Amino acid sequence: MANKQFMTVDGIPVEINGEKNLLELIRKVGVKMPTFCYHSELSIYGACRMCMVENQWGGLEAACSTPPKAGMEIRTNTERLRKYRKMxxxxxxxxxxxxxxxxxxxxxxxxxxxxxxxxxxxxxxxxxxxxxxxxxxxxxxxxxxxxxxxxxxxxxxxxxxxxxxxxxxxxxxxxxxxxxxxxxxxxxxxxxxxxxxxxxxxxxxxxxKNDIAKVWKALDDRGTKVTVQIAPAVRVALGRELGIAPGENAMGRIVAALRRMGFDEIYDTSTSADLTVLEESNELAKRLGEGKAELPLFSSCCPAWVRYCETRYPELMEHVSTCKSPMQMFAAVIRENNRTSSRKCVHVAVMPCTAKKFEAVRDEFKVEGKQDVDYVLTTQELVRMIKESGIMFRDIEPEAVDMPFGTMTGAGVIFGVTGGVTEAVLRRLASDKSNTALMSIAYTGVRGMEGVKEARVMVGEKEVRIGVVSGLKNASDLIERIKAGEHFDFVEVMACPGGCVSGGGQPFASNMEREKRGAGLYSADKLCSIKRSEENPLMMSLYNGILKGRVHELLHVHYHGAKQEDN
Ligand code: SF4
Ligand code: SF4
Ligand code: SF4
Ligand code: FES
CATH class of the missing domain: 3.30.70.20 (Alpha-Beta Plaits)
Structure with a gap:
């Protein structure tokens, strides 16, 4: 008690316990201060002045940039402050x-x-x-x-x-x-x-950028077959606007809503994430086995990261996996599946991501001048379309995705959170396929919302060093360490802090809500009866069917640089 320090907020004594600023302390008495320029992940700017409080001497202080001091007395809601904020x-x-x-x-x-x-x-x-x-x-x-x-x-x-x-x-x-x-x-x-x-x-x-009108137009054209895939991170992020709690898995309702809107075939991108796991783990095993210089292998699912690497570290592009992202792999498979269709085919991807809109228009993903993914809708746009349709989202019965691409695994579902790609690849590479071994992968250090995670795991006889980063500043810091001589075998990079659950196209969420989204994907993984990508029965039929002799053409890509321009 002797060492405890207190200050007073609106007449209530509050213990100071390592809070960085008055905003954090004020929250402890249940008051949410108005702010514009404060963001917990960013440096303090202190420009908007919305967060001003009045101290015991009548002075005004910005709560976002003032550290708590023992004995300080502040008021958060006086007539003067209300007038100031209104002004x-x-x-x-x-x-x-x-x-x-x-x-x-x-x-x-x-x-x-x-x-x-x-x-x-x-x-x-x-x-x-x-x-x-x-x-x-x-x-x-x-x-x-x-x-x-x-x-x-x-x-x-x-x-x-x-x-x-x-x-x-x-x-x-x-x-x-x-x-x-x-x-x-x-x-x-x-x-x-x-x-x-x-x-x-x-x-x-x-x-x-809003592509809703283009998708409605395709849906309205009865002669057009419209297929859609839904990325893992979308299902846990629909947001309060639709009455969905953060992290609640709404995949079945999303499928039901899309069917009501008129989509002809509805698929889950987790399915093609299994293809990515198989291809990327093969690539890593090959590079490890050959002792190739192009280690670490960087993941390639995040188009914002690929773009960053192209522009900032072009010399490292050889280290970036040649695997297409799950979105583009699925789109290539669906294009082949539709080859004999007599109808015009349009493919839509619902993603947590604004960078996917850019990935879809890249020349590398066009065949005879046509994009494999015609339109990318973000989760935000999906929410608007659901509202516009008048669908009572909370009340509709969940439905299943369509066949023939309707089976997926837990490994594909966890792609939506930082560390998920790595965990899925490790599940594939582990020689011990027991449940205990599966669970132990989760505790290697790859889970969690931290921006930088590192792990050492045994793959066969070899110890493999892994880096998992989210946020491009973290990626760039790790790259500088690698350039300075540190060795990593595999590095997963996601541009958005925490991975796709925090994607730029997701409805806004606090840090706590983002964590709940991540936890929601791990819960979804738990509910999947198949946990490893190689055990997905669909994979075998794809490799023996559509992909036969065409794996490289349909699932891999060589980037040759592109301007981020609309076409
Ligand atoms: S554009 Fe940038 S500076 Fe302007 S309101 Fe938005 S975040 Fe603030
Ligand atoms: S933060 Fe905004 S401006 Fe900066 S790279 Fe991302 S999309 Fe572009
Ligand atoms: S991390 Fe962000 S930019 Fe990268 S794929 Fe996910 S949502 Fe898109
Ligand atoms: S939030 Fe803008 S000055 Fe404090």
Whole structure:
């Protein structure tokens, strides 16, 4: 008791217990402070001033950048603070587009949310907002500079977490804006399309590119057969908007909803993740056996990582697995399966990912000029389509995916969380196929939401060193260690922190909710009766059928660099 330190929040004594800032301490008394520029994963910017509190001497302090001090007394909700916050909101709204009903962020916008919370029903200043300034050169995200409140979250996300630096502040004073270097189109910048800036943006200034209308058009054309695949991470992230708890596995309901929308065949990308496991583990075993110089082998499922490697470390592209991502493998198989169809065929992929929109348009994945995946919808877009259809999502009966590609394994399902690809590959490579051995793989250190994980595992007689990283800054730090001489045999890289459960196209979630999404995938794995990809009975029939003599052509790729441009 003697060493304990306390301060007072709104008259309530609170123990200080290692909190970094007043925001964290205030949360302990059950108060959620308004913030725009604070993001727990990013450095402190302290610019928006929404989080101000009043101290015992009447001074104002920014809660996000002030550390707790013993004896300090603060108030979080005084008349002065309420007036101050309203003034900030009114000033922001004065030169902000107020067409909320037509904004893609309507309902999830923090500015809208705080304006409602602080009862802003009139703005005393004239609206000086200019017409939208849309930058839509990227296939992944769209920017509207006139919805920007200059909080800087996107810039810090792109620099600090992703180490890409595609965007930054430009100009000064009232001309300040967020821009690429020399204001070049985003598609020509080093942007990797990860969408993490859109996740961080509190307003509609950066949003996911919307392909919903194109998919409705295909569905409306009765002469067209529309097939769809759903990525593992989508099922645990549909969000509160549909009455789904974070981490709850809604795959059966998603299938039922897509069928009601008119999709002809519905598949689970976990199935083709099994193909990826088989191909990638073969590649790793081969490289290990041959003692090849191209170790470590880097995973290749994440298109934002592939793009980052191409632009930042082109000399390492030989180390990147030649396996296509599960999305592209499945699309190639479905294209072959449809070859004799008399109908026009369109293939849609529902992904947690904005970078997949870019992957789909890459030249490497076109056959005779046609994309294997015609449209990528993010989870956010799927939620909108479900709402637009009027489907009562919570009430519909779950349904199963279609045959002939309807069997999958737990190994494929865990692809959606950081460490999942590695665990699936290790399940395949382990010579001991007992349940005990299977469970022990989970405890090698590959599970967990940490951005950097390392493990040493025995593959046959050989000890294999593995790295698992999520977030491109973490990837780049590990690469620098490898360049300095550290040896790794296999490195899994996912661009989004925590893996695809936190993808740029997912509905917004707190860190705790993201963890629940990861846990939801491990629960789904537990429920799968088949845990190892090689035990999926469909694999045998695929290798003896569609893939016979064509494995390299249909499941592998050689990247030759591409601009991130729409076509
Ligand atoms: S999509 Fe990713 S790489 Fe591109 S600007 Fe946003 S954070 Fe940066
Ligand atoms: S684009 Fe969004 S995240 Fe970036 S500074 Fe503007 S409001 Fe903030
Ligand atoms: S981690 Fe997953 S969601 Fe994020 S960019 Fe990579 S593939 Fe897409
Ligand atoms: S959240 Fe503290 S100043 Fe912006």
């Amino acid at each position: 900030i909101l009114e000033l922001l709204l004065a030169n902000h587009c107020r067409d909320c009903t037509t904004c893609d962020n309507n309902g999830t916008c923090k500015l809208q949310d705080l304006a409602m919370r602080f009862d802003i029903n009139d703005v005393r200043f004239p609206n000086t907002a200019e017409k939208p300034k849309i930058e839509d050169s990227s296939v992944s995200i769209v920017r509207d500079a006139h919805k920007c409140i200059l909080c800087g979250d996107c810039v810090r996300m792109c620099n600090e977490v992703q180490n890409v630096g595609a965007i930054d502040f430009a100009h000064r004073g009232s001309k300040m804006t967020i821009s690429t270097a020399f204001d070049i189109p985003l598609a020509e910048s080093p942007c990797v399309g990860c969408g993490q800036c859109a996740q961080a943006c509190p307003t509609g200034a950066i949003v996911v």
